[in-house]
Amino acid sequence: MIRQDSLSAQDHIRVAEFVEAVAGIQLPEHKRSLIETRLRKRLKPTGHASLADYLDFALSPAGAATEQPLLIDAITTNKTDFFREPAHFDFLGRLVRDRLAPLQKVGWSRPLSVWSAGCSTGEEPYTLAMVLMELQQGLPGFTFTIEASDIAPSVLETAAKGIYPVANIEPIPMPLRRRYLLRSKKKELELIRMGPELREAVHFFPFNLRLDEYPRTPQYDIVFCRNVMIYFSNEDREMIVRQFHRALRPGGLLFIGHSESVAHQKLGFESVAPTIYRRIEVEGA
Incomplete structure (x- = not known):
């Protein structure tokens, strides 16, 4: 007993x-x-x-x-939501539509590369996929990749399945629900599944932000690491932000949680909006 x-x-x-x-x-x-x-x-x-x-x-x-x-x-394991901190997704949409798209005079040279670090059960990367898929409709040739990581095997398994209680999708606008989500045939189960387009758009993988090896060369345009670093020591937070600086391409953006902050100038970032930072070149960063 x-x-x-x-x-x-x-x-x-x-x-x-x-x-x-x-x-x-x-x-x-x-x-x-x-x-x-x-x-x-x-x-x-x-x-x-x-x-x-x-x-x-x-x-x-x-x-x-x-x-x-x-x-x-x-x-x-930490709780997360679809469209959490919606100002971040609005900013991302404006960035792609109003700033990046006009620069593509001869077409998009490569996909926009996004990393959702500390993705928990997948709500954040699936939200990113919906936002970017919506942008594709008005931007011919625009493509993207989304990689999503977490330290916890169980949440990655949940994320890859893409199945959630109906109550969890409340923050998702109705047009996006109709376009991208699938309702369980067994209505008594009260479950929703991310559609195949969404599931195929996100690659999930295990990653320990403190111990695993980060990319040695810049390969991401966007990194979302929100409401994760609050659990780390100041020393570890600084190490992680330095690694994100290395992983981001010049001018790439780092999105963090509303309750988090970084010593951005010392670590090679400049603030462009609340909790959004742009990678800059700083000696020793």
């Missing part, structure tokens, strides 16, 4: 140190209750009677290969 024990201060420190070392995410004391709730979901699948027993296993060599990725998964 599983006891409803609490996460002790000592065990909170153990798991917080592990998660920060592996994922770079900070879990301060005020998040102990949230951590406890999320870890408790791993007790039954692993057959452990208490949180302490579970952590003894998960943080041991025996749990390294199988359970530690699932522990990280449970801790790092």
Whole structure:
């Protein structure tokens, strides 16, 4: 029988140190209750009677290969929404339509390349796909690629399937729902699936923003990394922003969350709108 024990201060420190070392995410004391709730979901699948027993296993060599990725998964999963912070998508639309399109005198030379970093369950990259597909209708020859990453395997699996409760699509304008979404044939399930065009437009892949290797040469025009860096230390945030600078082409844009900020000038960016930054050349960035 599983006891409803609490996460002790000592065990909170153990798991917080592990998660920060592996994922770079900070879990301060005020998040102990949230951590406890999320870890408790791993007790039954692993057959452990208490949180302490579970952590003894998960943080041991025996749990390294199988359970530690699932522990990280449970801790790092974050809620997101379609069309979250809509001003960002309005800005992107104006950028492509009003600034980039007039420059293409002899046609678009290459696709617009977008990276959704920390994409969670996929709402952000699918929103990007809808916005860019709408732009295609009025811009002959305009193409794009969207890559979307997250550290958590379970959210990437959900994202790739593209299936969501009907309630989740409320922020999506009705014309876009009709054009791009599929309703489950079993209406009692109350599920919606992203249409095949949307699913084919987004490539999902696992990526640890703190530990994995970033592109060595610029390859993205746009990076969305919103409401992700708030969980990192100042040192790790600076490292991540420097890596985004390296991954972005000259003049490329970085979009961050409304509650986030970056020391943009020191790190090779200039502010062009609230929480939107343009890559610039800065010595040492």
